[in-house]
Amino acid sequence: MKILPLSVKNLARKPGRTTALVLLTAFLALAVFGGSVITLSLRAGLRSLEARLGADIILVPSEAESKVSFRNMFLQGTTGAFYMDASVAEKALEVPGVEKAAPQTFLASLKADCCSVKIQVIGIDPSRDFTVQPWIARSLKNELGDMEVAVGCKVGAGIGETIRIYEQRCKVTACLEPTGTGLDTAVYCNMKTMDTLLAAAEAKGVSHRISSGDDSVVSAVYIKVRDGYDIGDVNTALTGKLRKVTAVRTRSMLTGVSDSLAGISRTVTAMIVVIWVLAFVILLLAYTLIVRERSREFAVLRLLGASRNMLGRMALYESAVCGLIGGIAGTGIAAVGVFSFSALIEGSLGLPYLIPGFSTILCLAAGTILLSVAVSALTSAFAAWRLSRVNPGTALRDGA
C-alpha cells in the first residue's frame, strides 16, 4: 500500500464526492478548451483571410456594394456576381505605385438542373494572379487547364470528379486547403474556362453584360502596391482615374472582421477568466470543506506516523487524479462539441473560422488538462497545508 493507492481507494469509496469534483474540473476544462479553440479558430481564420486576400487594394464595380455585399462573399461564402470592363486591370497598372493588378471574374451557379450545386465560380488569370495562385499551387503542381477547376474544401467534390456548371462539365483537378472563409465554398478556374461558363450562363438567362456592351468583363481587380508608395495615396489615385469603380483597401475590409473578432475574443477570454476565478474559489471552498470533513482521518493518519508532507502528498494525489479525469473528460466533451458543431459555430459567428492544426489542438488539450490538474492540486494542497498545521490530538478531539 502506497500513498497513491490510498488516495485512489478514498476516491473510489466516495463516489458522490469524487464525481462532484470531477464534474467541477470537467466544467473548467470544457470552458478553457472550448473557448480557446473558438478564439484560436477565429484568429486563424482572420490570418487565413489576410493571406488569401493578399492584396492591398481591391477594385470592384461601384454597384458591387449595392448589388451584393462583396465582403460577405469573401467572409461567409454568399454567392453573387458583378462585372466591370476588363480593361480596368490595365488602366490600374498605369497608376503610379501599382505593382500588380490581378483580375478575377465571378459567376454564381444556380440551384437548378443545369448545375450540380449552387456555388461561387471564380475565374483567375494564372499569369497575373498573386493571391489565389499560391494557394492553388499547394494542391496542384500544374496550372489549371481549360475546363478544369480547383475546388474549395467545402464544395464536396473530389479530385477526378466532374461538376456541372450551366451544363458545362468541369473536371476537378485539385481540392484546396481550408481557409475558414467563404473561399472554401468556391470553385476556381482559368479565364478561358470562365469565358465558356459566362457564355453558357447567358444562354440560361444569367447575363454578365455591362452597359458598355463589351464582352470582356472582370468582377474584381486585386492591386499590389509597390514598396515605398502609400497605399492610401494609391487608393485615391485609382478612385480618381477609374470611373464607376470602387477601390477598397483590404485593411479597412479586414478591420471590421478584426474588430468583431477582437470583441468575440475578449468576450470568450473574459468568460474563461470569470469561469476560472469562480471555479478556483469553488474548488478552494470544496477542498477546504472536504479536508475539514476529513480532519479526523488526517489526524488519525498523523497519529499513526504520517508526516505533514505525506498527508499533503496524499491530498495532492487525490485532487490531481480528480483534475486529470475531469480535465480529460471536459476537454473530450469540448472537443466533440467544438468539432462536431464547427459549421454551426462558424455560421452563427459570421466570421472566418479555421480550426487550428492537429498539433496545436493536441498542445491545447494537453495544456488544458495540465491546468486542470494544477488548479485542483493547488487548491487542495493549500487546504491540506492549513489543516496539517493543526495539532492531531486537538483535531481528533474537535473532529470526533
Place this chain on the structure above:
Amino acid sequence: MSLLELKNISKIYGELKALDNVSLHVDQGEWVAIMGPSGSGKSTMMNIIGCMDKPTKGEVLLDGVDISRESSKALTDIRRDKIGLIFQQFHMVNYLTAVENVMVSQYYHSMPDEKEALEALERVGLRERARHLPSQLSGGEQQRVCVARALINHPELILADEPTGNLDEANENIVLDLFARLHQEGTTLIVVTHDPEVAEAAQRTIVLEHGRIAREVINENFGK
C-alpha cells in the same frame, strides 16, 4: 527498568493549569490505569505521553529520550516507532477495510505486510471480518481492529484512551482480555479510563484530580 518517566510536568493554558507539577514513573511491561473526573488532566497527560502535545514545564523521558524537547517531526517519528494508540471513538479510516486499516499503520511505520496484518486481526478474533469496512463492523469489532492496528508494529507502549467507553460488557471483556495477553507478552500499557472495573484490571491505578496526582492504588488482586 523504566520506560516512561514524567518529571514535574505542568501544562498551562492561560490561567488554567491542566497538569500541575506531576511526576510519574512507569516500568517496562507494567500495566497502569489513569483515572479521574472530567477536567482532571487525564487527556492532557495522554496527549503528552502520546507525543501529541508538549508540557509547559518539566521533562518527559520515554525510553530515555526527553520528548518534551523534541521537534514536531521527531515526535511523529517517536510516536510511530514506540507507541500504539487506542481511542474511545475507535478512529478507523472509514474508506479502508479492517485489514487495510491495520496495513496503514504498517505503511507509515515500515512496510505493509498483508499476511502479518491478517495475523494481527486473527489475534483479536476478526480474521473473518478483514475485508469489511468500518461501517459494516460493530463498535466492539472496530475497537478490536484498533487494538490490532495499535500492536501491529510491536510498540513498546500501548496508550489507550477510554478504550471500553463505547463498548458493551461483552466487548469490554474481550478488549480487557486482549490487554491482559499483551501485558503477559511484555507490552507496557497505559489505560485512561472512567470505569473502575477497567482500572481494576491494571497493576496500578493513578488517580488525577485538578491536574495533580491525588493518589496511587496498587491492585493487590492483579494476576489472581
